[in-house]
Amino acid sequence: MGETILITAGGTGGHLFPAYALAAELERRGYDVDLATDERADKYGERFPGREVHVIQSETLRGRSPLALMRTAFRLGRGTLQALSLIRRTKPKAIIGFGGYPTFPPMFAGFLAGVPTILHEANAVMGRANRMLAGRVKVVALGLSGGSGGTVAPEKNVITGNPVRPAVLAAMGKAYAAPKAGEEFRLLIFGGSQGARFFSEMVPEALGMLDDAHRRQLALTMQARAEDLENVRDRLASIGIKAELAPFFTDMAERIADAHLVVCRSGAMSVTELGVIGRPAILVPFPHALDHDQALNASVLKKAGGAWPVAQAELTPARFAETLAQLMDEPERLAKAADAAGSVGEPGAVIRLADLAEHVCRGGDAKDFDKGDNS
Numbered sequence: 175m176g177e178t179i180l181i182t183a184g185g186t187g188g189h190l191f192p193a194y195a196l197a198a199e200l201e202r203r204g205y206d207v208d209l210a211t212d213e214r215a216d217k218y219g220e221r222f223p224g225r226e227v228h229v230i231q232s233e234t235l236r237g238r239s240p241l242a243l244m245r246t247a248f249r250l251g252r253g254t255l256q257a258l259s260l261i262r263r264t265k266p267k268a269i270i271g272f273g274g275y276p277t278f279p280p281m282f283a284g285f286l287a288g289v290p291t292i293l294h295e296a297n298a299v300m301g302r303a304n305r306m307l308a309g310r311v312k313v314v315a316l317g318l319s320g321g322s323g324g325t326v327a328p329e330k331n332v333i334t335g336n337p338v339r340p341a342v343l344a345a346m347g348k349a350y351a352a353p354k355a356g357e358e359f360r361l362l363i364f365g366g367s368q369g370a371r372f373f374s375e376m377v378p379e380a381l382g383m384l385d386d387a388h389r390r391q392l393a394l395t396m397q398a399r400a401e402d403l404e405n406v407r408d409r410l411a412s413i414g415i416k417a418e419l420a421p422f423f424t425d426m427a428e429r430i431a432d433a434h435l436v437v438c439r440s441g442a443m444s445v446t447e448l449g450v451i452g453r454p455a456i457l458v459p460f461p462h463a464l465d466h467d468q469a470l471n472a473s474v475l476k477k478a479g480g481a482w483p484v485a486q487a488e489l490t491p492a493r494f495a496e497t498l499a500q501l502m503d504e505p506e507r508l509a510k511a512a513d514a515a516g517s518v519g520e521p522g523a524v525i526r527l528a529d530l531a532e533h534v535c536r537g538g539d540a541k542d543f544d545k546g547d548n549s
Contacts, residue, residue: 176205178264179205180207180209180268180269182270183273184272188444192317194339196337197209198524199524200528209228212276232275233253262287266289270294273293273294275303281293281310291307291312292531294315296442296446297468297471299466299467301467308330312534313539315530317446334527336523338524343450345427346519348431348451350512350513353434361433363397364396369439369460373437374398376491377437381413383492396418427451430447430448434454435456436456449519452512452513455481456481457482458484458489461486469483478517478518
């Protein structure tokens with residue numbers, strides 16, 4: 175058996191997917207990798223590639239009343255005790271957290287137990303749970319350059335990029351082929367774990383505003399919540415749109431690679447995967463995201479010329495229909511944006527983060543790693 179590294183991540187795909195990617199790379203290097211989270215880790219259709227999954231109790235801040243704060247503190251405290259017990263059993267050489275409140279008990283327990291810790295921040299702005307932990311960890315790994323880890327502890331920062339799953343790296347090899355006039359136009363729309371309902375309501379109305387030629391050209395793949403599927407399917411069928419609908423697609427990387435245009439939220443991993451695969455996108459930042467992190471994430475691809483961010487409040491059905499028709503008629507513009515998106519992709523992020531993990535296991539810190547002493 176090899177040395178153990180404990181990874182901890184919240185329950186969303188944006189937290190779990192980079193954790194899975196790192197686990198697979200560390201396991202390939204001979205480490206035993208465990209995952210600590212607060213719920214089932216296979217709900218996105220992928221098995222955790224490491225040794226074992228441990229469910230640790232956690233809680234999100236749900237209010238400011240004394241009772242709510244006491245409840246949160248109790249559950250986080252109980253989770254910390256569970257995590258301390260796990261650390262005593264598995265004796266990890268390092269603990270790596272990928273954000274979300276479920277990472278707080280294992281990361282804080284690691285601090286109490288004297289285990290070296292790495293905090294990975296995927297977004298362009300640091301999340302609240304990570305801000306609570308940043309002062310106590312050894313290294314802060316930033317997924318998007320320009321991330322705000324520096325507002326907490328700049329001397330701990332290392333820019334690693336966001337690790338992507340093997341399926342994303344495989345999809346990276348598919349070149350973008352802009353659609354020719356009159357050919358099928360493959361449009362992919364997804365909303366992630368938050369905000370899919372907006373697309374379910376807006377998109378059918380918008381596509382109904384297209385002329386017949388554009389509607390016949392469209393081949394739509396769209397994520398919709400289970401309770402919205404029948405209504406969305408009926409509305410699209412009534413206007414003659416060919417569509418494949420599902421609450422979740424387990425082969426999303428391949429679908430991104432197959433698309434001529436992607437419309438989605440701008441969570442950190444969506445932005446990262448669009449960059450690695452190299453596909454043009456209309457990005458609609460989730461307006462209720464804490465700290466407006468999705469708007470800042472979207473700016474990464476916008477600055478490169480690979481995406482067109484639009485605020486949800488401004489994306490009316492009429493505007494979406496007009497923008498879509500224009501892009502369908504300008505394949506060279508789409509091809510240029512695909513190249514631009516690909517220019518900011520970081521397919522080597524998982525290697526760099528795994529190198530950093532090994533560096534910290536050997537007692538290194540951010541300063542030594544940045545000097546290149548990471549062999």
